[in-house]
Amino acid sequence: xxxxxxxxxxxxxxxxxxxxxxxxxxxxxxxxxxxxxxxxxxxxxxxxxxxxxxxxxxxxxxxxxxxxxxxxxxxxxxxxxxxxxxxxxxxxxxxxxxxxxxxxxxxxxxxxxxxxxxxxxxxxxxxxxxxxxxxxxxxxxxxxxxxxxxxxxxxxxxxxxxxxxxxxxxxxxxxxxxxxxxxxxxxxxxxxxxxxxxxxxxxxxxxxxxxxxxxxxxxxxxxxxxxxxxxxxxxxxxxxxxxxxxxxxxxxxxxxxxxxxxxxxxxxxxxxxxxxxxxxxxxxxxxxxxxxxxxxxxxxxxxxxxxxxxxxxxxxxxxxxxxxxxxxxxxxxxxxxxxxxxxxxxxxxxxxxxxxxxxxxxxxxxxxxxxxxxxxxxxxxxxxxx
Numbered sequence: 001x002x003x004x005x006x007x008x009x010x011x012x013x014x015x016x017x018x019x020x021x022x023x024x025x026x027x028x029x030x031x032x033x034x035x036x037x038x039x040x041x042x043x044x045x046x047x048x049x050x051x052x053x054x055x056x057x058x059x060x061x062x063x064x065x066x067x068x069x070x071x072x073x074x075x076x077x078x079x080x081x082x083x084x085x086x087x088x089x090x091x092x093x094x095x096x097x098x099x100x101x102x103x104x105x106x107x108x109x110x111x112x113x114x115x116x117x118x119x120x121x122x123x124x125x126x127x128x129x130x131x132x133x134x135x136x137x138x139x140x141x142x143x144x145x146x147x148x149x150x151x152x153x154x155x156x157x158x159x160x161x162x163x164x165x166x167x168x169x170x171x172x173x174x175x176x177x178x179x180x181x182x183x184x185x186x187x188x189x190x191x192x193x194x195x196x197x198x199x200x201x202x203x204x205x206x207x208x209x210x211x212x213x214x215x216x217x218x219x220x221x222x223x224x225x226x227x228x229x230x231x232x233x234x235x236x237x238x239x240x241x242x243x244x245x246x247x248x249x250x251x252x253x254x255x256x257x258x259x260x261x262x263x264x265x266x267x268x269x270x271x272x273x274x275x276x277x278x279x280x281x282x283x284x285x286x287x288x289x290x291x292x293x294x295x296x297x298x299x300x301x302x303x304x305x306x307x308x309x310x311x312x313x314x315x316x317x318x319x320x321x322x323x324x325x326x327x328x329x330x331x332x333x334x335x336x337x338x339x340x341x342x343x344x345x346x347x348x349x350x351x352x353x354x355x356x357x358x359x360x361x362x363x364x365x366x367x368x369x370x371x372x373x374x375x376x377x378x379x380x381x382x383x384x385x386x
Contacts, residue, residue, distance in 0.1 A: 046070070068333070076150060080338050081111030082324050084150045088332035104159035105166065105182045107132055108209075108241035109151065110294065110318070116146055116154050118170075119318060120239035120292040122187070122208055130182045132170065134239050134292035139177065140169035152336070162186045194221030196228050202380050203230035204373075207251070210243030210296040215250035222254070232284040232380040234373070235304075238314060242295025245323060249274045249299075255310065256303045256345075257281050263347075264323055264340040276303075284383035285310040286376035289357055294318035302344035302355055312357040313375050321351030 050070075053061060072085040106125020107118055116138045121128035138146065141157045149157075158166055167181045191214040194205045203225035207214060225233075235255070242248075245262075252261035256276040263273040287310040289301050298317050304310030325339040343349055359379070361372045 071329075071335075072150070075335070075337075081151055082320075082322060083337045084152045084335075086152060086334045086336060090152050090156055091328075091332065091334040104155075104184055104187055105130070105132075106185075106187045107158065109138065109155050109158065110241065110320070111151050112318075116149075116151070119241040119294055122239075123206075124190075125187055126182045126185045130180050132168070132180060132182075133172070134290070135173060137171040138168055139171055140167075142167050143169075160184050192217035192221050194225050196225060196230065197234070197377060200377070200381070201229055201231040201384065202234060202377060203228070203232070204234045204236065206236040207240055207297070209240060210247035210251070212244065212247070214243070214247040215254075218251055218254065230283065232286075232384055234286050234288065234376045234380065235300075235310065236288045236373075237293045237297040237301055238288050238290045238372070239292035240294070240297035241292065241318075242297050242320065245296055245299070248296035251300055252276055252303050253278060255281070255285065255300070257307050257309055259307065260345040261303045262299045262345070263343045265343070266340045281309045284380050286379050287312045288372050288376055289314040289317050289355065290363075290372075291315055291318055291354075293355075295320040298350055298355055299342065299344075302348065302350060305355065305358065306345040306348070311359070311379055312355065313359045313361055313379065314357050314372050315360060315362055316356055317350070317354040319350055319352050319354035321349050321353075 050066065053066065068085070068087050072087075075083055075085045105127035106122040107127035108120045108122065110117055110119040118132055118134055118136045118138065120134050121132045138154065140146065141154070144157075146154055158168070160166060162185055164184050165181055166184060167179055169177060169179050171177050191209050191211050192205065192207055194203060196202070197204055203222075205218065205221050205225070207218065222233075249261055252274070253276045255278070257278055257280065258276055261274045261276050263271050265271045285304065287301055287304055289297075289312055293301060293314075294317065298320065301310070301312060301317065305312050321342055322338045323340040323342050324336050327335040327337065329335055341349060341351065359375060361375045363371055
């Protein structure tokens with residue numbers, strides 16, 4: 001076998017160079033490689049490493065895994081928590097969350113300050129029922145550290161077959177560690193819930209995540225509450241980790257007055273702005289936010305605050321002001337890449353900063369009442385009394 005590989009070295013070099021050239025989009029041009037990298041050294045090292053593995057390595061290896069590892073390593077060097085290469089297993093699960101059904105414990109994970117953190121436990125899921133809190137750091141999964149892992153890899157370790165158990169080692173903001181064992185379940189994310197606040201004309205709508213059904217579910221809940229006499233609305237975006245940009249824009253079109261909802265600017269400076277066509281805001285609106293309010297939910301909250309269509313109550317939001325594009329590399333793999341920064345209607349970037357509410361209301365850890373919700377009810381009662 002070794003002699004066969006030696007005879008194929010020159011052919012393999014040609015094949016590797018072609019693959020690398022196509023991957024970089026440089027049509028096999030050494031001038032293009034030089035222009036792209038500043039020097040051909042990186043390309044040469046890549047080809048030489050691959051060649052040496054095929055020519056000299058005595059152990060077993062898989063060509064697909066070699067390329068997966070190379071691409072994954074390349075993306076990791078971007079040091080961007082939101083960009084990642086997805087192999088066939090990760091990519092196959094990609095549509096689960098956006099379509100609203102996925103397996104696991106119902107905890108949405110993010111990365112902040114080089115730590116993996118719980119952005120939000122989804123209501124009614126095993127994670128939420130086990131007492132996992134937004135903001136807690138995830139130190140270990142099943143006793144193994146997370147060093148060197150990407151965000152999708154951490155999420156994949158938490159997910160698993162229904163009925164199996166996963167153990168998370170968590171740390172709160174006071175540095176206290178604890179371990180929680182959670183039995184995985186089949187997670188169905190109900191994105192919207194609505195009800196009337198008793199003895200008031202205030203409707204309460206909770207959006208847990210922005211998925212493909214969110215806009216339609218929101219419209220249904222909104223109309224149901226109107227039929228029950230709603231004259232003011234509470235929009236609860238607490239512990240909402242975001243989701244689909246398209247869903248956030250559609251919600252914005254229902255609540256934000258005519259004008260921009262969000263603007264996205266790519267690496268070439270090209271800006272695309274999503275607009276609302278709503279002629280007039282129908283009802284006074286209070287928006288509940290916290291440190292678990294992230295991404296798409298921050299787009300909605302920021303647009304409502306900038307246009308004064310909504311009054312924000314709660315605590316500082318998460319601060320994810322970048323958008324990702326999913327590229328399908330082939331039928332089995334994909335690349336999630338940060339491709340744009342987004343800005344609120346006033347031009348604010350909230351990335352790594354978050355949104356400060358109009359009225360800051362903190363929830364004590366031992367709170368027995370929802371003080372933020374109470375503040376929203378007071379605000380709307382005042383608006384209705386005017």
